[in-house]
Amino acid sequence: MKRKLGIIAEAIKNEDSLETLDRIANAGFESTFTGRYDLPSVEKLAEKSKKLGLDMEFIHAPFNNINSMWLPGDKYKTIYDGMIQSIDSAAATGIKAVVTHVSSGWYPPEICDEGLKRYDDLVGYAANKNVTLAFENLRKVGNIAYFVDRYEKNDNVKFCYDCGHEHCYTETVCFPDIFRDRMIFTHIHDNMGRDKNNPMGDPDMHVLPFDGNIDYEKMMRKLDEYDYKGSLMLEVFSGPYPNLSPDEFIKTAFERIKKISLM
Numbered sequence: 001m002k003r004k005l006g007i008i009a010e011a012i013k014n015e016d017s018l019e020t021l022d023r024i025a026n027a028g029f030e031s032t033f034t035g036r037y038d039l040p041s042v043e044k045l046a047e048k049s050k051k052l053g054l055d056m057e058f059i060h061a062p063f064n065n066i067n068s069m070w071l072p073g074d075k076y077k078t079i080y081d082g083m084i085q086s087i088d089s090a091a092a093t094g095i096k097a098v099v100t101h102v103s104s105g106w107y108p109p110e111i112c113d114e115g116l117k118r119y120d121d122l123v124g125y126a127a128n129k130n131v132t133l134a135f136e137n138l139r140k141v142g143n144i145a146y147f148v149d150r151y152e153k154n155d156n157v158k159f160c161y162d163c164g165h166e167h168c169y170t171e172t173v174c175f176p177d178i179f180r181d182r183m184i185f186t187h188i189h190d191n192m193g194r195d196k197n198n199p200m201g202d203p204d205m206h207v208l209p210f211d212g213n214i215d216y217e218k219m220m221r222k223l224d225e226y227d228y229k230g231s232l233m234l235e236v237f238s239g240p241y242p243n244l245s246p247d248e249f250i251k252t253a254f255e256r257i258k259k260i261s262l263m
Contacts, residue, residue, distance in 0.1 A: 001224065004231035005257050006031030006057065009045060012246045013239045018048055023247055025052040027254040031231045033099070033185075035060045037086040046093040057231060058097040058134065058185060061086040066101045069118055070109035076118060083122055090131045097132040099160045099185060102143045106200050111146060119147075127156045134184050136160040139169045145178055158184035161228075164235070167214050168194050168203040176222040183228050187235040188257065190214050208236050209256040220263040232257055 007024055009017040009032045017034060024032055032054050034045050042059065049056040062082035068075040086098045100122075103109070126133045133156060137144050144159070151157035159179040166175050168191045176183060190212030191205040209216060234257050238249040 001229070003229065003261060004030040004055065005254065005261060006033065006055075006231045007234040007236065007250070007253055007257070008032065008060075009034045009049075010036075011234070011237055011250065011253065013237060015246060018044060020246070020250075021045070021048050021052055021054065023250040025054055027247075027250045028258075029054065029250075029254060031055040031057050031233065033058045033060060033233065037061060037082065037089050039085075039089045039092060042089040042093050042095070046095060055231075056093075056095050057233070058099050059086045059090050059095055061098050061100040063101040063104065066104050067108050070103065070112055070115035072114060076115075080118060080122070084125065087122075087126050087129055087131050087133075091129040095131075097134055097158070097184065098126065099134045099136055101136055101138060102147060103140060104138060106139055108140060108143070111143060116150070123151060123154055123157055127154070130156075132156045132158055132184065134158045134160040136162055136165070136187065137170070137175045137179075138162075138165050141170055141173050141178075144175075148178060148182070158182050160185040160187060162187035162235070163214060163216075163219050164189040164191050164204060164206060164212075167191060167212075168205075174222060176226055176228070180226050183223075183226065184230055186223075186228075186230060186233050188232055188260070189234065189236045205240070206235060206237055207240050208253055209234075209260055216260045217263050220260065232261055 012020045037059050046056050065079050135147050159182050161183050189206045190209050192212050195203050
């Protein structure tokens with residue numbers, strides 16, 4: 001199956017993502033996404049992507065202090081407002097979706113009614129704006145699996161499969177088996193799995209495919225099994241590659257994801 005090949009607009013360290021978009025298009029990529037969510041930035045990125053023939057697929061909502069969504073009081077409002085802003089920016093620029101997290105860390109707060117009400121409100125708000133919310137897998141299987149069931153009847157709720165998070169955080173769980181035909185996006189990057197000597201450290205490296213030990217052939221078999229038609233989207237960053245120029249990094253990234261697409 002032919003799928004679009006994409007990469008995050010903020011792939012190059014310390015470079016304006018508007019400039020990176022030129023490199024992305026020149027390398028042969030067809031799609032991208034951004035971690036910027038303020039409207040002025042998103043407008044510029046969406047406009048330039050359109051001119052370059054790139055599909056700006058989604059906005060990645062902010063996730064710092066995401067656990068406050070599950071805590072009493074008003075501390076959640078900053079992250080909640082950031083997610084609302086992401087939805088508004090997507091709706092205003094014709095971007096169809098926002099990817100968001102559910103929790104973070106090895107020991108996040110428990111799911112609670114107060115937090116669920118906040119996410120219910122987000123889902124409803126996004127639906128009214130004609131924006132899809134795609135929840136992304138991280139460390140806790142139960143949290144994201146609960147959302148699969150809770151929003152089963154919400155057409156604007158989908159899921160983003162992050163193969164790197166699966167490999168280094170939940171290596172015995174196959175998330176495509178959970179998300180199945182509700183997968184709408186991927187985040188593709190590599191790592192060495194969980195560090196057995198420091199199991200509670202953060203092994204989430206976000207390096208280029210084949211610089212870690214993820215089995216991409218297995219991943220592609222699962223995507224094919226569930227007839228995933230979305231893009232193969234890289235979420236990789238140039239920071240670990242100081243010896244590669246920006247163009248070399250983007251070109252290498254394209255070659256790696258192209259190799260995966262042919263598996």
